[in-house]
Amino acid sequence: MKLNATTSQTVGPFFDIGLRRFCCADLAAPGVSGERITIEGRVLDGDGVPVPDALLEIWQANAQGKYAHSDDTQALPIEPAFKGYGRIATDDQGRFRILTIKPGPVPGPQGSMQAPHIVVSVFMRGLLKRLATRIYFPGDPHHANDPVLALVDPARRATLIAKAASRDRGNLHWDVILQGPGETVFFNC
Amino acid sequence: MHLKTELQGYRLPVPGTQPDYLHPAYVSSIKRAPTQPLVSIPQTLSEITGPQFAAEEVSPCIFDLTRQHKGSPLGERMIVTGRVLDEDARPIAHTLVELWQANAAGRYLHTIDQHDAPLDPNFTGCGHTLTDAEGRYRFITIKPGCYPWRNHYNAWRPAHIHFSLFGPAFATRLVTQMYFPGDPLLASDPVYNCTADEEARKRLISVFDWETTVPETALGYRFDIVLRGREQTPMEGSE
Numbered sequence: 284m285k286l287n288a289t290t291s292q293t294v295g296p297f298f299d300i301g302l303r304r305f306c307c308a309d310l311a312a313p314g315v316s317g318e319r320i321t322i323e324g325r326v327l328d329g330d331g332v333p334v335p336d337a338l339l340e341i342w343q344a345n346a347q348g349k350y351a352h353s354d355d356t357q358a359l360p361i362e363p364a365f366k367g368y369g370r371i372a373t374d375d376q377g378r379f380r381i382l383t384i385k386p387g388p389v390p391g392p393q394g395s396m397q398a399p400h401i402v403v404s405v406f407m408r409g410l411l412k413r414l415a416t417r418i419y420f421p422g423d424p425h426h427a428n429d430p431v432l433a434l435v436d437p438a439r440r441a442t443l444i445a446k447a448a449s450r451d452r453g454n455l456h457w458d459v460i461l462q463g464p465g466e467t468v469f470f471n472c
Numbered sequence: 473m474h475l476k477t478e479l480q481g482y483r484l485p486v487p488g489t490q491p492d493y494l495h496p497a498y499v500s501s502i503k504r505a506p507t508q509p510l511v512s513i514p515q516t517l518s519e520i521t522g523p524q525f526a527a528e529e530v531s532p533c534i535f536d537l538t539r540q541h542k543g544s545p546l547g548e549r550m551i552v553t554g555r556v557l558d559e560d561a562r563p564i565a566h567t568l569v570e571l572w573q574a575n576a577a578g579r580y581l582h583t584i585d586q587h588d589a590p591l592d593p594n595f596t597g598c599g600h601t602l603t604d605a606e607g608r609y610r611f612i613t614i615k616p617g618c619y620p621w622r623n624h625y626n627a628w629r630p631a632h633i634h635f636s637l638f639g640p641a642f643a644t645r646l647v648t649q650m651y652f653p654g655d656p657l658l659a660s661d662p663v664y665n666c667t668a669d670e671e672a673r674k675r676l677i678s679v680f681d682w683e684t685t686v687p688e689t690a691l692g693y694r695f696d697i698v699l700r701g702r703e704q705t706p707m708e709g710s711e
Contacts, residue, residue: 285561286698287489290667290676292649293498294634297580301572301598301634305525329503336584342522342642352521354479354641368523392514402518402642409500411491411666413645431513439508462507471484471510472519472643
């Protein structure tokens with residue numbers, strides 16, 4: 284190793300002017316295969332106050348479990364209309380809304396399979412580096428064998444699993460809770 | 473389904489070279505830093521892949537922040553250029569670099585910036601570009617002004633430019649800030665000083681560069697950005 288990675292710094296309160304161009308809250312263009320889902324939620328600080336200046340970025344596989352990336356060498360199809368990338372800023376009530384498709388399961392370490400999930404980066408004023416977390420899906424039978432969930436205290440796993448928001452199983456709710464009871468699990472990865 | 477090739481993960485940071493989440497001198501971190509320890513997980517296919525951006529998604533002219541309006545922005549015109557490298561000093565080609573900054577008076581074109589300094593109708597303060605095959609990027613802009621904030625009594629942010637990079641993977645995502653040499657505000661800035669390692673902090677300071685400076689046109693500053701490098705050995709348990 285010759286160099287050290289550059290130090291992270293906060294996005295600050297004014298990131299919107301610089302990061303708006305590549306915002307994308309709707310990943311599921313017409314024709315993309317898979318189950319349409321909506322994930323809504325809020326970002327809450329240590330006082331339970333909504334965070335109106337947070338930015339979420341998401342990255343996910345397509346419905347077949349294939350990432351649109353050259354390091355995913357699985358013999359599965361890439362869908363040109365599905366990139367798997369989203370970027371959403373919270374509104375003045377700390378809310379966000381993501382439209383996408385449910386990803387397929389993807390490989391994990393040692394021949395394991397991971398339950399369907401979306402990886403998430405969280406940025407905001409006050410965060411000196413991004414927080415990494417995951418969104419899993421309610422009632423998925425793969426959770427019991429998921430190699431990442433297995434590393435999480437069972438009492439905290441629910442913070443990573445979206446909840447059904449209505450009888451329509453495509454409407455999901457998932458919050459980012461920065462501190463206190465129900466604090467979201469964040470990863471070192 | 474097993475992967476045909478070996479997955480190589482990305483290295484964890486050298487201790488002290490990245491900030492902790494809680495840095496009480498930076499008051500906003502107190503209610504926003506997680507209180508539970510992070511859960512360490514192996515990098516999987518989800519972390520070693522990440523969004524990539526193609527040339528057709530990038531506006532070709534938007535690297536020049538001085539030509540986004542009818543007139544020229546006020547301020548000291550400057551070129552900021554550098555290379556995006558991994559920790560083995562290998563260039564990261566064709567990766568997206570996004571940038572945003574205040575105008576020369578220290579004011580952002582943002583509704584919540586209430587600093588009593590003028591907006592510049594000829595300056596938006598944002599740009600993006602893709603690195604070239606050698607990992608180089610180049611922006612033309614004006615030097616941002618310093619501005620006050622309410623973190624502590626008489627707090628002023630040193631002049632800085634925000635940078636956002638993806639690199640090859642979710643694991644390599646980085647948002648940082650570039651500073652200017654000799655800025656007297658650096659010593660008292662809690663954001664700059666959030667990182668324990670002094671050498672790591674100093675690498676956030678750009679270098680004034682005669683080679684980049686264009687006669688009678690613009691001063692040149694060099695700022696190289698390093699993203700996490702690959703582990704030397706394949707990830708445990710991959711095949």
